[in-house]
Amino acid sequence: MDPLTIFGALAVTAMLVFYALEARSAWFVVAFAGACLASSTYGFLQGAWPFGVVELVWSVIALRRWQVRRATP
Numbered sequence: 001m002d003p004l005t006i007f008g009a010l011a012v013t014a015m016l017v018f019y020a021l022e023a024r025s026a027w028f029v030v031a032f033a034g035a036c037l038a039s040s041t042y043g044f045l046q047g048a049w050p051f052g053v054v055e056l057v058w059s060v061i062a063l064r065r066w067q068v069r070r071a072t073p
Helices: 003-020 027-047 048-071
Strands: none
Touching: 003 027, 027 048
Protein backbone atom coordinates (compact mmCIF):
# COMPACT_ATOMS: atom_id res chain seq x y z
CA MET A 1 0.00 0.00 0.00
CA ASP A 2 1.35 3.42 -0.92
CA PRO A 3 1.40 6.37 1.54
CA LEU A 4 -1.45 8.19 -0.21
CA THR A 5 -3.76 5.18 0.13
CA ILE A 6 -2.87 4.85 3.82
CA PHE A 7 -3.57 8.56 4.34
CA GLY A 8 -6.96 8.20 2.64
CA ALA A 9 -7.89 5.14 4.66
CA LEU A 10 -6.96 6.90 7.92
CA ALA A 11 -8.92 10.03 6.94
CA VAL A 12 -12.08 8.10 6.10
CA THR A 13 -11.74 5.96 9.24
CA ALA A 14 -11.39 9.12 11.35
CA MET A 15 -14.53 10.52 9.72
CA LEU A 16 -16.48 7.41 10.67
CA VAL A 17 -15.22 7.38 14.26
CA PHE A 18 -15.77 11.09 14.90
CA TYR A 19 -19.21 11.01 13.29
CA ALA A 20 -20.21 8.17 15.60
CA LEU A 21 -18.99 10.14 18.64
CA GLU A 22 -20.59 13.50 17.74
CA ALA A 23 -23.37 13.15 20.32
CA ARG A 24 -20.81 13.03 23.14
CA SER A 25 -19.19 16.43 22.58
CA ALA A 26 -19.19 19.37 20.21
CA TRP A 27 -15.45 18.83 19.85
CA PHE A 28 -16.11 15.59 17.98
CA VAL A 29 -18.02 17.68 15.42
CA VAL A 30 -14.87 19.79 14.94
CA ALA A 31 -12.80 16.62 14.69
CA PHE A 32 -15.24 15.31 12.07
CA ALA A 33 -14.80 18.55 10.10
CA GLY A 34 -11.02 18.11 10.27
CA ALA A 35 -11.29 14.52 9.10
CA CYS A 36 -13.47 15.70 6.21
CA LEU A 37 -10.76 18.20 5.27
CA ALA A 38 -8.18 15.41 5.36
CA SER A 39 -10.43 13.25 3.21
CA SER A 40 -10.91 16.15 0.79
CA THR A 41 -7.15 16.57 0.56
CA TYR A 42 -6.84 12.88 -0.22
CA GLY A 43 -9.43 13.17 -2.97
CA PHE A 44 -7.65 16.08 -4.63
CA LEU A 45 -4.22 14.44 -4.32
CA GLN A 46 -5.55 11.21 -5.78
CA GLY A 47 -7.10 13.04 -8.71
CA ALA A 48 -10.70 12.39 -7.74
CA TRP A 49 -11.66 16.06 -7.57
CA PRO A 50 -15.45 15.45 -7.26
CA PHE A 51 -14.75 13.48 -4.06
CA GLY A 52 -12.49 16.28 -2.86
CA VAL A 53 -15.17 18.90 -3.47
CA VAL A 54 -17.90 16.91 -1.71
CA GLU A 55 -15.72 16.31 1.34
CA LEU A 56 -14.81 20.00 1.42
CA VAL A 57 -18.52 20.86 1.47
CA TRP A 58 -19.07 18.34 4.29
CA SER A 59 -16.34 20.02 6.33
CA VAL A 60 -18.06 23.40 5.94
CA ILE A 61 -21.40 21.86 6.96
CA ALA A 62 -19.79 20.25 10.02
CA LEU A 63 -18.18 23.53 11.08
CA ARG A 64 -21.55 25.25 10.77
CA ARG A 65 -23.17 22.52 12.90
CA TRP A 66 -20.42 23.05 15.48
CA GLN A 67 -21.11 26.79 15.58
CA VAL A 68 -24.85 26.22 16.06
CA ARG A 69 -24.25 23.59 18.70
CA ARG A 70 -21.89 25.85 20.66
CA ALA A 71 -24.37 28.75 20.54
CA THR A 72 -27.22 26.59 21.85
CA PRO A 73 -27.29 26.55 25.67
